[in-house]
Amino acid sequence: MKNIILTVLAISALAFVSCKKDNTVAKPTVQFTEVGHENSKQAMQGDDMHLEADIMAEGLIKRIDVEIHQEGGTFEIEKAYTEGKYIGVKNVEFHEHIDIPENAPLGEYHLHFTVTDQAGQTVTAEEHIEVIAFDPSHHDDDED
Amino acid sequence: MKTKHIFYLLLLCALSACNSTSNEKDLEAPEILAGTEGAGPLNCAVYHLGGTLIFQYSFLDNMELGSYNLEIHNNFDHHTHSTEAETCQQDPVKKPVNPWIYNKDFHLPAGEKMYDAYEEIKIPEDVDPGEYHFMIRLTDASGWQTLKSVSIRVAE
Numbered sequence: 001m002k003n004i005i006l007t008v009l010a011i012s013a014l015a016f017v018s019c020k021k022d023n024t025v026a027k028p029t030v031q032f033t034e035v036g037h038e039n040s041k042q043a044m045q046g047d048d049m050h051l052e053a054d055i056m057a058e059g060l061i062k063r064i065d066v067e068i069h070q071e072g073g074t075f076e077i078e079k080a081y082t083e084g085k086y087i088g089v090k091n092v093e094f095h096e097h098i099d100i101p102e103n104a105p106l107g108e109y110h111l112h113f114t115v116t117d118q119a120g121q122t123v124t125a126e127e128h129i130e131v132i133a134f135d136p137s138h139h140d141d142d143e144d
Numbered sequence: 145m146k147t148k149h150i151f152y153l154l155l156l157c158a159l160s161a162c163n164s165t166s167n168e169k170d171l172e173a174p175e176i177l178a179g180t181e182g183a184g185p186l187n188c189a190v191y192h193l194g195g196t197l198i199f200q201y202s203f204l205d206n207m208e209l210g211s212y213n214l215e216i217h218n219n220f221d222h223h224t225h226s227t228e229a230e231t232c233q234q235d236p237v238k239k240p241v242n243p244w245i246y247n248k249d250f251h252l253p254a255g256e257k258m259y260d261a262y263e264e265i266k267i268p269e270d271v272d273p274g275e276y277h278f279m280i281r282l283t284d285a286s287g288w289q290t291l292k293s294v295s296i297r298v299a300e
Contacts, residue, residue: 034223037223046239084213085249088210089288089289090286091173091289093291097217
């Protein structure tokens with residue numbers, strides 16, 4: 001009888017050990033593919049700034065936060081994506097036109113791009129950008 | 145004899161305990177196919193303000209489809225997408241005043257590997273005419289996404 005109990009205990013232990021869940025979901029990764037028109041790292045007042053990035057999140061994307069803040073100033077642009085086309089997705093080509101207000105002061109800014117997966121893991125990519133005055137010729141060299 | 149039976153039974157339980165959780169892993173993204181007749185929008189298609197854009201594509205996945213999203217944004221500045229097939233006729237660059245913005249999620253029925261999507265999208269009358277990008281994002285049940293970007297024109 002004692003033997004049976006011991007055997008039961010030993011095998012139950014084995015069952016538990018062998019079932020330890022593998023919690024190693026890789027952290028999300030982000031790679032900018034375009035920041036500003038043709039990756040110029042520039043944005044124009046009163047225009048929209050292209051932001052494109054490749055995201056890979058094995059644990060599925062929960063949210064994406066974009067924050068652009070002025071260096072040495074208080075001006076900030078914030079955008080959060082918490083529902084819709086990017087959420088619950090593993091691999092995303094993020095593409096958005098971020099509106100830069102007319103009253104955004106000219107000068108240097110920092111862009112922070114944070115991806116959070118459903119396990120709560122985050123990754124942040126950063127880029128330096130410059131806000132310049134609106135100039136249509138900046139968009140396309142063929143035009144006046 | 146009885147003890148032996150119990151022993152084997154338990155051993156079997158212990159060994160099989162983890163099998164139920166290890167689902168077959170999905171490694172393939174879904175596909176967006178223009179196979180059906182009348183598929184659209186196709187690259188460089190022209191639509192009109194106040195008109196209707198018919199969206200019609202077929203979706204395919206190796207395991208199970210999930211959802212899709214349609215999004216339209218202006219291309220007044222001639223930007224590019226890596227998934228884009230070609231450049232169409234280009235207007236001079238212009239600044240958006242009241243660009244057409246469309247962004248909608250659609251859920252697909254559970255358990256489907258194939259689906260023929262069809263939607264009628266009304267084009268507002270008061271938006272800026274010009275070049276637009278039509279983005280189709282198809283996601284399967286395990287989260288793999290495929291993006292197809294089509295260049296269209298909205299004429300007056």
